[in-house]
Amino acid sequence: MTKPLQVEKLTRYADAVRKFASAAQNRCFGCGAANEHGLHLEFYLTQELHAVCETTVGDFFEGPKGFVHGGIIATLLDETMSKAVRAHGLVAMTRHMEVDYQRPVPSSEEIRLEGRVTRNEGRKHWTEALILNGHGKVLAHGKGLFIEVKPAPDPDPVKDGPTPHG
Numbered sequence: 001m002t003k004p005l006q007v008e009k010l011t012r013y014a015d016a017v018r019k020f021a022s023a024a025q026n027r028c029f030g031c032g033a034a035n036e037h038g039l040h041l042e043f044y045l046t047q048e049l050h051a052v053c054e055t056t057v058g059d060f061f062e063g064p065k066g067f068v069h070g071g072i073i074a075t076l077l078d079e080t081m082s083k084a085v086r087a088h089g090l091v092a093m094t095r096h097m098e099v100d101y102q103r104p105v106p107s108s109e110e111i112r113l114e115g116r117v118t119r120n121e122g123r124k125h126w127t128e129a130l131i132l133n134g135h136g137k138v139l140a141h142g143k144g145l146f147i148e149v150k151p152a153p154d155p156d157p158v159k160d161g162p163t164p165h166g
């Protein structure tokens with residue numbers, strides 16, 4: 001089992017991490033500012049290139065009353081692992097992932113997402129991610145395999161600005 005990263009409240013450790021860049025027109029369900037129905041996750045990178053995010057999901061995405069829907073939990077883990085891969089300058093898609101739902105994830109409390117790349121082999125990059133509550137208890141654990149892809153060219157990089165991919 002992975003130990004949680006010892007990154008305390010991000011606001012207090014602002015100089016130890018940098019914010020993950022995201023274009024204003026990004027429509028990614030996980031992290032896009034331009035998706036009004038999305039999760040609006042804001043990620044930070046640690047010096048070790050681990051992806052970290054603190055968020056409160058909200059009752060819109062509930063499954064059991066008071067708790068986050070399992071599909072959304074998988075999305076949170078997928079997005080976190082994807083950010084860890086991107087942190088290494090890689091453009092890759094999720095090929096395989098698994099989720100260990102260890103405890104229910106409260107919808108109205110702040111949670112922390114942490115992700116990292118664990119192994120690389122050619123185009124294949126293995127990852128893992130955690131969802132933790134405010135006391136640092138692990139609520140969910142994900143593992144993933146990401147495969148590098150060639151990104152589609154931007155239609156008009158001058159007109160459209162930076163790539164909209166999350």
Ligand SMILES: CCCCC/C=C\C/C=C\C/C=C\C/C=C\CCCC(=O)SCCNC(=O)CCNC(=O)[C@H](O)C(C)(C)COP(=O)(O)OP(=O)(O)OC[C@H]1O[C@@H](n2cnc3c(N)ncnc32)[C@H](O)[C@@H]1OP(=O)(O)O
Nearest residue numbers: 028078079082091092093094095096147149151152165166
């Ligand atoms: C090409 C079009 C790209 C369009 C998208 C453009 C850019 C997007 C890029 C990044 C994403 C950006 C933002 C992310 C937004 C959301 C974040 C969350 C991330 C996601 O939500 S993203 C969506 C869900 N995702 C998909 O929608 C993927 C659908 N899928 C595919 O599009 C293909 O599947 C692909 C391209 C992934 C790979 O296809 P492929 O043909 O290039 O690769 P191939 O099959 O050859 O596998 C390669 C090697 O992995 C080994 N391998 C396969 N499976 C394995 C397993 N289970 N265990 C161990 N090894 C395994 C093989 O054995 C082989 O190994 P070896 O090379 O050693 O022989």
